[in-house]
Amino acid sequence: MLSTDLARRLLAxxxxxxxxPGDRFVVDRPGLAEEVFYLADxxxxxxxxxxxxVIGFNGVAEWALxxxxxxxxxxxxxxDQLRAVLGHDFVGLGRTEEGYAVVALxxxxxxxxxxRDAEEAYGLAVLEVLRSRI
Incomplete structure (x- = not known):
């Protein structure tokens, strides 16, 4: 799973x-940032x-938010979402001794x-592509 730290850097x-539906997210508040939520109908x-x-927490009786x-x-x-964001800038994914290698333009x-984590490698590639467009 993509780390919250890298997700914040991608947002920035x-x-x-x-x-x-199916998306994962965290609520960026003290005490909640480590709890992963999934959007579900x-x-x-x-x-x-x-x-x-706004994201509504419907029918979750034990949830105070x-x-x-x-x-x-x-x-x-x-x-898959990170790969889609890369689009035509995605060249390939491979394995090395250090982990997963994403090649991007x-x-x-x-x-x-x-x-070592494929999602992190994709996230790093997206981050570099986004930064190159600034």
Missing amino acids: AGLNWSPM MTVEVHEFVGGS DSVALEETVWLPRE VGGTPTTLVH
């Missing part, structure tokens, strides 16, 4: 989130309002990002 670099849903989006503003959350994208140059 401009990664946008359009919440969908009937339980945790996104509600759109004129002033912005009714809803949270989308801006208070950090998306933890999955491997960063500013048009093939660049290899390695991490």
Whole structure:
């Protein structure tokens, strides 16, 4: 699973989130940042309002939080979502002695990002691609 630290760095670099069922996220508040939530119809849903989006915790009796503003959350994208964000900048995924190696075009140059976790390697590649566009 993508680390919250890298997810925050991706958010700061401009990664946008359009919440969908099955997405993972954390609530970026003390005491909640280590708890991973999943968007699921009937339980945790996104509600759109004129002033912005909120994530509602429906039917969760033991949960004291009714809803949270989308801006208070950090998306933890999955491997397939990170690969989709890379789009045409994705070159390939391989294994090395150090872990998983994602090759991506960063500013048009093939660049290899390695991490022992595949999602982290993809996240690092997305981060470099986003930074190259600034």
